[in-house]
Amino acid sequence: MIAASMTIAAAAILATILLGGCKATPPGRFETSVITTAERKFLVGGKKDKNPLPATAENIADGKDAFSHYCIVCHGLDGQNTGVPFADQMYPPVPSLASKRVQAYTDGQLHWIVTNGLGPSGMPASKGILNDDELWSTVLYIRHLPKAGSLGEPPVYTGDCPAPAAK
């Protein structure tokens, strides 16, 4: 029964994509609902994995540091897309990490997503790029995000990055 429902949903989503062509248009409510449910219940692993790092100020700061290496390019310094010009123009849009949709994942699922990425959302895998401590501390940071906008915009979008040296 579940398999049949999933097949119908997948067919409906495929039809939507085909009718819409390749444009990165925002997904509809139905599509978002089906994908979110499928991800949370079937597709994203690690549901029962526990974070080995306690939520100390130091570990959260480490997570913020790891997050700042490149996650900020899509998620902003605050994990809530502040200053990211394309965040709502991607297919699907980059979610705010403070949203109920993201916070509903377990710690293990968040770790799994950061580690393995989430296709076809555009979320890349960080396995091998970040070490396991950094992956778990990133989860801590996602659980303790600052107030939206409180950290400003990523320098790459404000023109504050130094220009490449002339050759």
Added chain:
Amino acid sequence: MRMRHKLTAGLFAIFMLGTLASHCRAQEPKQIQITAKRYSYEPSEITLKKGETVVLIFTASDTTHGIEIKELGIKAELHKGKPVKLTVTPEQTGRFVGKCSHFCGRGHGSMRLTVNVTE
């Protein structure tokens, strides 16, 4: 006669200083050179003895890296071309894995230094 005594005392002093210097050299801890570069440490695995003090000399050869081995109390930033000496006396045996603690690029998460501590 007095001259002979002075000569003997001088030779004795030189002998003692030599012995002392040699003794001090024998007490100097062993040094291990480790190079950090994208995306590995060379050597990638070392073996230490429990209770024996060693000096690990890290040098980053291409860009800034880091090293962190929590169980051995090691954490340092490694700036390109500037050797960092870390003195360590392991107090527990085991296999400990150090990681790069300064983001250095796409292979950063796979940089590992394994330290085996034996009895």
